[in-house]
Amino acid sequence: MAQQVAATPPMGWNSWNHFAEKVSDPVVRAAADALVSSGMRDAGYVYVNIDDAWQGKRDEKGFMQPNEKFPDMKALAGYVHAKGLKLGIYSSPGPKTCAGFEGSYGHEEQDAQTYAAWGIDYLKYDLCSLGEALLKQPPEVAFQTMVSAYMKMFAALQKTGRPIVFSLCQYGVAAVWRWGPDVGGNLWRTTGDINDTYDHMAEIGFGQAGLAKYAKPGHWNDPDMLEVGNGGMKPDEYRTHMSLWAILAAPLLAGNDLSKMTPETLAMLTNREVIAIDQDAAGMQGDRFWAEGPYEIWVKPLGDGSKAVGLFNRADPWSGDAPIKVKFKDLGFTGPVKVRDVWNAKDLGTMEEYTGVVPGHGVVLLRVK
Ligand code: GAL
Numbered sequence: 001m002a003q004q005v006a007a008t009p010p011m012g013w014n015s016w017n018h019f020a021e022k023v024s025d026p027v028v029r030a031a032a033d034a035l036v037s038s039g040m041r042d043a044g045y046v047y048v049n050i051d052d053a054w055q056g057k058r059d060e061k062g063f064m065q066p067n068e069k070f071p072d073m074k075a076l077a078g079y080v081h082a083k084g085l086k087l088g089i090y091s092s093p094g095p096k097t098c099a100g101f102e103g104s105y106g107h108e109e110q111d112a113q114t115y116a117a118w119g120i121d122y123l124k125y126d127l128c129s130l131g132e133a134l135l136k137q138p139p140e141v142a143f144q145t146m147v148s149a150y151m152k153m154f155a156a157l158q159k160t161g162r163p164i165v166f167s168l169c170q171y172g173v174a175a176v177w178r179w180g181p182d183v184g185g186n187l188w189r190t191t192g193d194i195n196d197t198y199d200h201m202a203e204i205g206f207g208q209a210g211l212a213k214y215a216k217p218g219h220w221n222d223p224d225m226l227e228v229g230n231g232g233m234k235p236d237e238y239r240t241h242m243s244l245w246a247i248l249a250a251p252l253l254a255g256n257d258l259s260k261m262t263p264e265t266l267a268m269l270t271n272r273e274v275i276a277i278d279q280d281a282a283g284m285q286g287d288r289f290w291a292e293g294p295y296e297i298w299v300k301p302l303g304d305g306s307k308a309v310g311l312f313n314r315a316d317p318w319s320g321d322a323p324i325k326v327k328f329k330d331l332g333f334t335g336p337v338k339v340r341d342v343w344n345a346k347d348l349g350t351m352e353e354y355t356g357v358v359p360g361h362g363v364v365l366l367r368v369k
Contacts, residue, residue: 005165006186008279009220010122010251012047012088013040017196017225017255021053021099024069025076032080034258041084043270044279045254047122047165048080049088055101062107064114077119088122088165089115093149094129103129104153112156112164120164125153127170143174147183154184167222167251177214177221187220187251194224196232198240198361202314205244206288206296215249215285222251229256229265236317236362238268239343243310243365246278247286247300273342273367277308286310289331295324295358299331306369307331308342317360325355328368340367 013031015023032048035041056067066073080087091111092103104111104125115123130149134142150168157164168180168188180188190211191204204223211221223245228238245252254269261269277300286300286308294314299307309331311324328337329352339348342365348354356364 004218005163006220007217008281008283009249010047010165010167010187010253011044011275011279012049012086012122012253013045013258014047014049014051014088014124014225014253014255016051017194017227018230018257020051023050023053025071028076029079030259032083032085034261035085036083038258038261038266038270040254040258040266040270043272044275045252045269046084047086047088047253049090049122049124049253051090051124052097052099052126053101054089055091055097058102058107062110064102064104064107064111067101073118081119086121087119088124088167089118089120090124090126092126092128092130093146093153094127094131094133096129098126098128105130108152108156109159112153112160115157115164116160116162120162122165122167123153123157124167124169125150127173131170146170146174147179150183150185157184169222177211180214181219186218187222189222189224191223194227196227196230198233198237201227201233201237201241202361205241205248206312206314208248209288212285212287215283217281217283220249220251221285223248225251225253225255226269227255228268229254229261234317234361235264235268236359238265239365240312240361240363242268242271242274243343243363244298244312246274246365247298247308247310249278249280249283249285249300252278271343273340273345274365277302277342277365277367295322297324297326302367304369306367307333309366309368311356311358311364311366313358313360313362315360317362319360321357321359323355324358324364325353326366327353331368333368337368341365342367
């Protein structure tokens with residue numbers, strides 16, 4: 001039996017959202033350094049994931065070589081491991097990756113062996129060019145082709161004997177949450193790419209309603225990486241992003257430049273109580289509990305019997321603060337409960353209902369027991 005990986009949603013950093021094709025060995029080392037010096041590692045962020053654009057050409061025997069920006073992958077893995085971190089990499093089941101680099105098609109076993117030999121701990125496997133091929137096949141055939149491609153890489157990874165987190169990326173097509181675990185997925189993207197705007201982040205995050213039952217330890221829905229600290233959203237909006245991802249038991253993969261982050265960004269990413277909601281060992285994803293126009297309440301059950309409750313106001317900020325009321329008996333509590341305001345780190349007292357005053361695009365995140 002392969003060792004259990006991703007018992008809780010993976011946490012770490014990924015190069016794509018900020019660096020895209022500018023990723024390099026020094027960028028990855030700097031991210032690893034910053035994870036340690038900032039305290040993020042100790043808050044749980046341990047995966048350092050290289051996304052697309054590390055690949056060079058295959059050698060004459062077909063083994064993959066990194067490009068000139070990555071002179072020595074094994075040495076890089078050694079550097080990352082020595083800091084108590086883990087290294088992730090990226091490929092595609094198709095012949096080309098989304099950025100046009102060499103994919104793993106026809107070289108799955110060789111690539112898995114190469115990753116294991118380098119000391120890789122996490123693989124994001126992105127459909128990319130295989131998706132184009134699928135469009136030319138009848139739907140049932142296309143589905144089988146896609147499933148087989150993911151199974152093939154999973155088998156190859158298992159054969160290496162190294163525990164490697166397997167991250168499926170095919171943008172949620174064909175309800176991947178229903179079959180992701182069967183092809184070995186520890187996590188699977190449920191949507192297209194996030195970007196650093198409230199509207200798109202909210203469309204993705206609030207669009208996760210109904211998927212909670214598919215998440216469990218070792219197998220997680222992945223609404224994509226974090227944009228916190230990339231500059232496109234206001235603090236209230238980034239708090240919504242973090243709160244929602246925590247309620248969703250989503251992977252927390254920071255996507256900003258860690259070597260240049262502000263204290264506010266760091267505080268938001270490392271808020272221990274928010275992380276505890278995300279990483280709760282029971283592994284129960286939260287879901288939408290109530291919605292009325294732009295006001296929504298999301299609830300995540302936690303292992304100690306308490307619940308995380310997010311009061312979200314999706315209305316435009318110009319519309320001002322909105323009162324959002326939650327009655328705790330509706331959430332299954334009998335009698336008054338102890339309520340804590342998570343972002344303000346403040347115990348609010350014991351009560352039967354609470355009305356949060358929530359700014360537009362903002363959130364009040366409660367932990368209730
Ligand atoms: C996309 C993927 C992104 C990123 C990008 C790299 O398909 O969803 O997260 O990996 O490819 O080219």
